[in-house]
Amino acid sequence: xxxxxxxxxxQIAPSGLTPENxxxxxxxxxxxxxxxxxxxxxxxxxxxxxxxxxxxSHTESMDRxxxxxxxxxxxxxxxxxxxxxxKTIESTYTAASQIVGQIDWEMTDIEAFCAHAxxxxxxxxxxxxxxxxxxxxFCNASSQSDIHLDLTGHDLRLSLMGYRLRxxxxxxxxxxxxxxxxxxLMGGCLKVEGNVRHYLGAGMIDGRIEVSGDxxxxxxxxxxxxxxxxxxxxxGVGNAQGGAIYHRDHKIRGxxxxxxxxxxx
Amino acid sequence: MNFNDIIQRVWPAVRKRHLFPELPTxxxxxxxxxxASIQMADKVIQLNANRLAALAQVMDIEDATSALLDHGxxxxxxxxxxxxxxxxxxxxxxxxxxxxxxxxxxxxxxSDVVVDxxxxxxxxxxxxxxxxHAESSEVTDxxxxxxxxxxxxxxxxxxxxxxxxxxxxxxxxxxxxxxxLRSFAQVIAPLIQKEMDDGNGRGGMxxxxxxxxxxxxxxxxxxxxxxxxxxxxxMVRDFADELQDANIMPDMGRGKxxxxxxxxxxxxxRASAFRLxxxxxxxxxxxxxxxxxxxxxxxxxxxxxxxxxTSFGRVMPGISQMWNxxxxxxxGDGDGIPDCVVIVDSSGSMVNPCRETxxxxxxxxxxxxxxxxxxxxxxxxxxxxxxxxxxxxxxxSRDRKRVFFALCRYFGGGTALHLPDLEPLLKNxxxxxxxxxxxxTNLDALMQFLIQKENRVTAxxxxxxxxxxxxxxxxxxxDHICVYAVxxxxxxxxxxxxxxxxxxxxx
Numbered sequence: 001x002x003x004x005x006x007x008x009x010x011q012i013a014p015s016g017l018t019p020e021n022x023x024x025x026x027x028x029x030x031x032x033x034x035x036x037x038x039x040x041x042x043x044x045x046x047x048x049x050x051x052x053x054x055x056x057s058h059t060e061s062m063d064r065x066x067x068x069x070x071x072x073x074x075x076x077x078x079x080x081x082x083x084x085x086x087k088t089i090e091s092t093y094t095a096a097s098q099i100v101g102q103i104d105w106e107m108t109d110i111e112a113f114c115a116h117a118x119x120x121x122x123x124x125x126x127x128x129x130x131x132x133x134x135x136x137x138f139c140n141a142s143s144q145s146d147i148h149l150d151l152t153g154h155d156l157r158l159s160l161m162g163y164r165l166r167x168x169x170x171x172x173x174x175x176x177x178x179x180x181x182x183x184x185l186m187g188g189c190l191k192v193e194g195n196v197r198h199y200l201g202a203g204m205i206d207g208r209i210e211v212s213g214d215x216x217x218x219x220x221x222x223x224x225x226x227x228x229x230x231x232x233x234x235x236g237v238g239n240a241q242g243g244a245i246y247h248r249d250h251k252i253r254g255x256x257x258x259x260x261x262x263x264x265x
Numbered sequence: 266m267n268f269n270d271i272i273q274r275v276w277p278a279v280r281k282r283h284l285f286p287e288l289p290t291x292x293x294x295x296x297x298x299x300x301a302s303i304q305m306a307d308k309v310i311q312l313n314a315n316r317l318a319a320l321a322q323v324m325d326i327e328d329a330t331s332a333l334l335d336h337g338x339x340x341x342x343x344x345x346x347x348x349x350x351x352x353x354x355x356x357x358x359x360x361x362x363x364x365x366x367x368x369x370x371x372x373x374x375x376s377d378v379v380v381d382x383x384x385x386x387x388x389x390x391x392x393x394x395x396x397x398h399a400e401s402s403e404v405t406d407x408x409x410x411x412x413x414x415x416x417x418x419x420x421x422x423x424x425x426x427x428x429x430x431x432x433x434x435x436x437x438x439x440x441x442x443x444x445x446l447r448s449f450a451q452v453i454a455p456l457i458q459k460e461m462d463d464g465n466g467r468g469g470m471x472x473x474x475x476x477x478x479x480x481x482x483x484x485x486x487x488x489x490x491x492x493x494x495x496x497x498x499x500m501v502r503d504f505a506d507e508l509q510d511a512n513i514m515p516d517m518g519r520g521k522x523x524x525x526x527x528x529x530x531x532x533x534x535r536a537s538a539f540r541l542x543x544x545x546x547x548x549x550x551x552x553x554x555x556x557x558x559x560x561x562x563x564x565x566x567x568x569x570x571x572x573x574x575t576s577f578g579r580v581m582p583g584i585s586q587m588w589n590x591x592x593x594x595x596x597g598d599g600d601g602i603p604d605c606v607v608i609v610d611s612s613g614s615m616v617n618p619c620r621e622t623x624x625x626x627x628x629x630x631x632x633x634x635x636x637x638x639x640x641x642x643x644x645x646x647x648x649x650x651x652x653x654x655x656x657x658x659x660x661x662s663r664d665r666k667r668v669f670f671a672l673c674r675y676f677g678g679g680t681a682l683h684l685p686d687l688e689p690l691l692k693n694x695x696x697x698x699x700x701x702x703x704x705x706t707n708l709d710a711l712m713q714f715l716i717q718k719e720n721r722v723t724a725x726x727x728x729x730x731x732x733x734x735x736x737x738x739x740x741x742x743x744d745h746i747c748v749y750a751v752x753x754x755x756x757x758x759x760x761x762x763x764x765x766x767x768x769x770x771x772x
Contacts, residue, residue: 047386051415051432058433108429119444153361153447174451 061109062116068099069117069134070124082129084159084180092130093163096137110138111149118154132160132178140166151175157197162190165207179216182209185226201228202238220245220253268293268317271330279334282388286342291334293317307478310337323398328391335390339380344439345372348477348485352500356492357443358450365503370457371450374408378449379436385416386437393418402465404456407431427452479511483537486513490534494622497534501527515666524673528619532630533669535622541635545601557591603721604661605636605643606690609672610701612649612680615727618673625700625727629672632698632723634665643668644690649676651683658686681706684714691720699724703732712739715746722746 076082076092114135117125125131135158139147145168151158157178162171165188176194185204195213202221214232221238229246237245237253245253272291280286291310312333320329345351354372362368384390396409397420410425412418414432430452434445477485490497501508508514508530515529524532562571562585576585609629616623633643642661645668649655655678659671682705691697697715703726705711712735715722722745726733729750740746 047389049386049415050417051382051386054415054432055435108433111430112433115444115448150451152451153358 058112061105062113064103065105065109065113066116066120066122066124068103069131072096072099072130072134073124073127076130077127082127084129089133089160089163089183093133093137096130096134097141099134100137100141105138107138107142107144107147110135110142114149114151115154118151118156118158128156129159132158132180133163136161136163136165139169139171140164142169144169146170146172148172149174151177152194159197162188162209165190167207176213182207182228185209187226195232198235199238200230201226204228204243266318266321266326268312268314268326268330271327272312272334275327275331275334279331279338282335282390283338283342286338288338288341291337308341310334310341312337320395320398324391324394328394332384332391332395335384335388335392336377336380339384339388340376343383344376344379344442348481349488351376351477352485352489354442354446355500355503356489356496357446359496359499359503361447362450362454364458365499367454367458367461369503370461371454372446374404374453374457375436375442375446375449378408378411379442381412382415382436385412393420396420402460404453404460407453407456427456477507477511479513482508482511482513483534486530486534487537490531490538494528494531497531498525498527501530515670524619524670524675529666529669529673531622532618532626532673533665535627536630536634536669539631539634541631543602543635543639553593554590555593556588558589559586560589561585562587602636602639602641603693603695604641605632605696605698606646606687607633607643607668607672608646608648608682608687608697608699608701610649610680610705611647611675611677612702612704613677614680614702614704615675617675617677619675626672628725629698629700630669632700633668633672636696637663637665637668644695645671646682646687646690647671647674647676648680648682650679650681651686652681653678655679656683656686658690661690679706680704682711684710687714691718694720696720697722700727702726702728703730703736704728705732708732708736712736716740716743719745724748726750 072092072095075095076088082088082092117128117131135149139162147169149171151173152175154175157176159178160180160183161173161177162182162185163180164184164186165171165182167187170189170191172191172193174193177192177196179197180199180202181192181196182190182201183199183203185201185207187206189208190210192209192211192213194211196211196215198216198218199221200211200215200219201209201223202218204220204223204226206224207226208229209227210229210231212231214235215230216235218236218238219230219234220228220240220243223238223240223243226243227246228243231248234247234252240253243253244251269292272293276290280288288308288310291312293314294311295314312330317326317329317333320326340346345354351372354375355368358368358371359365362371381390381392381396385392393412393416396412397418399405399409401422406422407425407427409420409422410428411431413420413422413424414428415436431449434448435441436445438445486497486500489500492500505514513530515526515533556572559572559575561583562568562576562580563582566587568580570587570590571580572586572588579585607629609625611618615625618626633645636643640663642663644661645657645659647657647659655676657671657674657676659667662668680701684707697718697720699715699722701724715724716739722743724736724740724746726736726748733750737748737750740748
């Protein structure tokens with residue numbers, strides 16, 4: 001068997017060390033386990049700043065709201081699919097309102113939660129459709145009359161934002177939204193600085209919707225009253241029962257109700 | 266007041282606080298408006314004498330100098346740290362804000378907040394005192410109010426509503442900088458835009474100017490090129506000044522079929538990310554003998570081969586040493602890798618490299634880069650209808666810009682080579698790299714021409730067609746020609762990288 005030429009190094013050790021009274025570090029004998037050990041721990045005092053408390057509080061709020069949303073998903077979706085039909089929307093919104101009433105929150109938390117939800121890889125946000133209803137429940141429960149949500153910079157488009165927005169609340173959303181925006185509006189004012197998809201203001205009871213960008217098909221489907229103003233391009237107007245739809249200050253659908261079934265969810 | 270003396274006094278303490286960064290001693294400059302101008306090319310922090318003098322009126326000058334140095338060092342060691350990180354931040358925000366100038370300013374402010382907060386929290390910096398006396402403006406006041414909230418220091422500024430949203434951003438978590446920057450921009454960008462509209466845009470709290478070295482710029486661009494052709498073009502447009510200052514912009518002029526500087530830079534940056542291996546040509550016997558090793562001299566062996574220097578001055582069998590002679594092997598005058606002629610097709614059937622990513626040009630660029638990186642010269646024959654003048658011929662050159670300029674030229678006409686043009690380029694056994702869709706009018710003449718030559722030929726055809734089949738069949742018997750087909754154009758760089766190595770090894 002060939003002799004290991006480096007074996008003799010075992011016998012050579014600084015300061016009279018022997019294999020019995022020393023430990024081996026990277027193949028060499030040493031009296032200390034790690035000669036750089038004192039550099040491992042940064043003993044300098046890090047300044048404690050209010051920033052730490054703010055971030056801790058923010059993290060706590062996001063965790064609380066995420067847990068609340070997870071509870072909503074567990075209650076209304078479970079293992080199945082969530083589909084935006086009237087019954088499901090109503091029951092989900094009712095559950096969301098109950099959850100909102102049970103937790104502590106501020107409107108600034110909700111603004112931050114929007115960004116957190118759209119950026120997060122948390123499994124709770126794999127089902128995004130009810131998020132619009134969840135946020136709408138917060139808006140309707142808010143004591144603020146002027147609410148501003150910024151959703152720019154995200155590819156995902158939230159649906160169902162502004163659901164049942166009540167009177168005396170102005171909700172301004174910056175960014176693009178999905179389907180069923182502002183449905184069943186109840187006298188509030190919804191301003192969208194971006195584009196929306198189909199069924200804008202469907203079944204709205206009263207109030208005002210302003211969209212600075214484009215809107216998809218079936219705008220104002222089964223709306224009963226109120227006004228919808230669109231500045232960009234139109235996909236198509238739905239079968240409204242009342243209210244008015246404006247495109248760049250031109251009224252394209254009058255106050256007079258047309259025949260058809262009422263869609264109020 | 267001699268600021269250089271003050272710097273000499275405080276600089277060792279600043280270095281110690283920042284864990285001894287490898288930075289030269291900072292300088293004081295008289296000109297400019299920036300408080301702490303950072304010359305990233307040579308890593309020298311430059312402090313503005315006028316700003317220092319102004320700060321000396323309201324606070325201890327050593328504290329002011331130390332604080333400004335904290336800020337400057339932070340840009341080197343924390344954020345953005347290098348041009349690649351700078352571009353990553355830029356890329357995170359560009360699709361949201363679109364306006365390049367606005368994006369750059371938001372990134373500047375964001376990196377300032379990161380650097381300042383890091384310095385105050387972890388480096389015991391005196392920056393709060395500097396910001397207490399900072400000039401007031403719409404954006405600056407919001408940032409100062411943010412600092413007041415984050416640091417818990419009284420900076421003599423009124424609290425602002427925007428701070429509620431800004432204070433929640435985890436500035437010191439580098440892994441979240443992309444998302445943090447977007448959240449930051451939602452609040453700050455409208456304010457900066459307003460200042461820019463009023464003509465007051467400054468770009469960062471300290472007015473930093475960051476000039477990166479050419480190497481850092483090239484490395485950052487190579488990484489950014491993966492974002493895609495159009496993103497890269499936008500980036501070059503937004504960073505034109507920085508690239509111009511670093512002498513990176515090709516600035517090759519204009520004309521029909523001429524690539525823009527951005528397009529040229531894209532292919533140069535993209536190609537540099539690939540590392541094409543080039544095998545050396547086999548060694549050849551040159552016929553001469555050279556002394557190779559020693560062996561004991563014995564009686565009967567030639568005496569003249571004894572090495573007197575290792576034989577102790579004696580001629581004794583078994584003791585005297587004699588030379589063993591071997592045949593010499595050599596590559597000749599070169600070092601085993603010849604120069605290369607890249608023949609690239611830019612006819613109408615090929616993708617215009619200035620409209621979208623041309624993988625044919627990219628593949629040719631990778632091949633050219635492989636030779637240039639080894640100090641070899643590259644000639645380019647870019648042809649469309651060469652006989653009608655649709656061609657660009659570049660003689661052997663080591664100038665990378667000129668090579669890529671010739672490769673990126675697009676004619677978009679018919680496809681024919683003028684073979685006499687190639688003759689002067691194919692002397693001295695240079696390698697040939699041909700990339701085309703093979704739909705060449707005089708393909709038979711080209712094949713005959715290549716078969717007769719002894720140069721190593723690597724031919725890549727980017728389409729499966731009858732002409733390509735014909736070329737493959739004719740090349741079967743020619744040992745010095747290797748033909749590669751690619752099912753998808755996007756595969757060209759990969760094929761070049763892996764297959765050429767095999768082909769050269771087989772030589």
